[in-house]
Amino acid sequence: MTGKLYVIGVGPGDPELLTLKAVRILREVPCICVPKGKEEGQSLALSIAQKAINLDGKEILEAYFPMVKTRESQESGVNSQGIKKISVNGLDEKWDEAADAILNKLKSGTDVAFLTIGDPTIYSTFFYVHERLVKVSPCLQIVFIPGISSINASAAAAGTSLSLADEKIAILPATYIEDIKDTLKEFDTVILMKVHRVFSKIRSALRELALIEKTIYISRAGMDEEKIFKNLDDVKDEDLNYFSLMIIRK
Amino acid sequence: MTGKLYVIGVGPGDPELLTLKAVRILREVPCICVPKGKEEGQSLALSIAQKAINLDGKEILEAYFPMVKTRESQESGVNSQGIKKISVNGLDEKWDEAADAILNKLKSGTDVAFLTIGDPTIYSTFFYVHERLVKVSPCLQIVFIPGISSINASAAAAGTSLSLADEKIAILPATYIEDIKDTLKEFDTVILMKVHRVFSKIRSALRELALIEKTIYISRAGMDEEKIFKNLDDVKDEDLNYFSLMIIRK
Numbered sequence: 001m002t003g004k005l006y007v008i009g010v011g012p013g014d015p016e017l018l019t020l021k022a023v024r025i026l027r028e029v030p031c032i033c034v035p036k037g038k039e040e041g042q043s044l045a046l047s048i049a050q051k052a053i054n055l056d057g058k059e060i061l062e063a064y065f066p067m068v069k070t071r072e073s074q075e076s077g078v079n080s081q082g083i084k085k086i087s088v089n090g091l092d093e094k095w096d097e098a099a100d101a102i103l104n105k106l107k108s109g110t111d112v113a114f115l116t117i118g119d120p121t122i123y124s125t126f127f128y129v130h131e132r133l134v135k136v137s138p139c140l141q142i143v144f145i146p147g148i149s150s151i152n153a154s155a156a157a158a159g160t161s162l163s164l165a166d167e168k169i170a171i172l173p174a175t176y177i178e179d180i181k182d183t184l185k186e187f188d189t190v191i192l193m194k195v196h197r198v199f200s201k202i203r204s205a206l207r208e209l210a211l212i213e214k215t216i217y218i219s220r221a222g223m224d225e226e227k228i229f230k231n232l233d234d235v236k237d238e239d240l241n242y243f244s245l246m247i248i249r250k
Numbered sequence: 251m252t253g254k255l256y257v258i259g260v261g262p263g264d265p266e267l268l269t270l271k272a273v274r275i276l277r278e279v280p281c282i283c284v285p286k287g288k289e290e291g292q293s294l295a296l297s298i299a300q301k302a303i304n305l306d307g308k309e310i311l312e313a314y315f316p317m318v319k320t321r322e323s324q325e326s327g328v329n330s331q332g333i334k335k336i337s338v339n340g341l342d343e344k345w346d347e348a349a350d351a352i353l354n355k356l357k358s359g360t361d362v363a364f365l366t367i368g369d370p371t372i373y374s375t376f377f378y379v380h381e382r383l384v385k386v387s388p389c390l391q392i393v394f395i396p397g398i399s400s401i402n403a404s405a406a407a408a409g410t411s412l413s414l415a416d417e418k419i420a421i422l423p424a425t426y427i428e429d430i431k432d433t434l435k436e437f438d439t440v441i442l443m444k445v446h447r448v449f450s451k452i453r454s455a456l457r458e459l460a461l462i463e464k465t466i467y468i469s470r471a472g473m474d475e476e477k478i479f480k481n482l483d484d485v486k487d488e489d490l491n492y493f494s495l496m497i498i499r500k
Contacts, residue, residue: 021266121405144406155371156394
C-alpha cells in the first residue's frame with residue numbers, strides 16, 4: 001500500500017490562518033516534508049504550522065530549494081529522466097532529491113504532508129516536485145489542501161475588495177513594466193507580485209499613469225511584521241522584501 | 251463603546267476549510283449577520299459555518315440580497331444619502347437595510363461577524379454594504395478575515411498550479427467572449443467566473459483557439475457535490491451552476 005501525499009497550504013504566516021483541514025491532516029500524518037529557501041535555519045512553512053499545532057514526534061523531511069531565479073523560457077531542455085528541465089543553478093537536482101525522498105516514504109506506506117506557504121497552487125515551487133512525482137509514479141494519490149494566499153491576506157489586511165460584479169483581476173510579477181502598463185488599461189484590479197526589486201520603477205510608472213493614489217503596498221501580509229502603505233512615498237528600503245505585493249484598484 | 255465588525259470568509263463549502271481564526275471569532279461574537287440570495291430558506295454561508303461550529307444562542311441577522319445582475323456602468327447615479335447608486339432592482343435598499351441593521355448592533359456595543367462565502371475580497375457583495383458603513387461611520391473598526399476562495403479550492407480540487415515563476419494570471423467573468431480571446435493571448439492562466447450561462451459559447455471559442463484540452467471545468471468546488479471535468483464535452487446541463495468556474499492553463 002502506497003501512502004498518500006497531502007500538499008497543504010499553511011497560509012501567509014499567521015498560524016490562525018491555517019484551515020481546520022490542514023490542522024487535522026497535520027495531526028494524522030507521521031511525516032512532513034518542508035521546503036527551505038536557505039540551507040541553514042528552519043523552514044518558514046514549518047514554523048508557521050508549529051505555532052498552530054504541536055508537531056513533536058513527527059518525522060520532518062527538509063527539502064532545500066535555493067531561492068534563485070527560475071528561467072523557464074530561456075533554459076528549457078530535458079534532463080536524463082525525460083523531465084522538462086526548467087531551472088538553472090542546480091534547482092533540478094534539488095527537486096529530484098525532494099521527489100525521491102517523498103516517493104521513498106510513500107512507497108513504505110507512510111502518508112506524507114508537503115507544506116507550502118500561502119496556497120499550494122499560487123506560485124508554489126511544489127509543482128516542480130509534482131512534475132517529477134507524477135512522471136515516476138503516475139498513480140500516486142495526491143490531495144491538495146488549499147490555503148490562504150498572500151493575495152487574499154493582503155486584500156483583507158488593506159480592507160479592500162479585489163473585485164465586484166463583472167470586474168477583472170490580473171495577477172502578475174512586476175518584472176516587465178511595459179506589460180504592466182497594458183494590463184492596467186484592461187483590468188480593474190492589478191496585483192503585482194515580487195515588486196521589491198523594482199519598487200522605484202513601478203512607483204514612477206504608477207505616478208505617470210495617475211494611479212499612485214489607487215495603489216496599496218502590503219509588506220508581509222498575515223505575518224507579525226505586516227505593514228500596509230496607502231502612500232507609496234512612505235515605503236522605505238527596509239520595507240521591501242520578497243513577501244510583499246501591490247494592489248492597484250482603479 | 252462601538253462594537254467591532256468582523257468580515258469573515260467561510261470558504262467555498264467544506265466546513266473544514268474554515269480557518270482557525272474564523273472559528274475563534276465566531277465563538278466570541280454574540281451576533282452574526284448572514285447574506286441570503288433567496289428570501290426563503292437558510293443562508294449558505296451560515297450553513298457552512300454551522301457545520302464547523304455550534305452557533306446556538308447567537309443572534310442571527312439575515313440580510314437578503316436578491317441575486318440580480320448589478321449594473322455598475324450603465325446605471326450609476328447617487329442616492330439620497332450621497333452614496334453612489336450601483337444597482338438596479340431594489341438592491342440599494344437591501345444594502346442600506348443591512349448596513350443599518352449592522353450599525354445599530356455595533357452602536358449598542360455588540361461585536362458583529364458578517365459571513366461571506368469564499369473570501370470576502372473576491373466578488374463578495376459585502377463591499378456594497380461596506381461602502382454604506384464607512385460613509386455613515388468612517389471610524390468603524392472593520393476587520394477582514396480572509397477565506398479560501400472558490401478559485402484556490404478549484405485549483406486544489408483539480409490538482410493544477412495556477413502560476414509558477416513569472417507567469418501571469420487573469421480572473422474575469424465569462425461575460426464578454428472577445429475580451430476572453432485577447433486575455434488568453436497575454437496570460438498563462440485564465441480563470442473564468444460565472445461561466446454557467448455562456449458555457450456552450452465558451453466551449454466553442456476554446457475549441458477554435460485549440461485550448462479546449464488545456465481547460466478544466468470545476469462545479470461546486472469544496473462542496474459535497476464537487477465535480478471536476480477535464481473534458482468539457484462531458485459537462486451536462488445539470489452541471490452548470492453559479493458555483494462553477496473554468497481554469498485555462500496554457
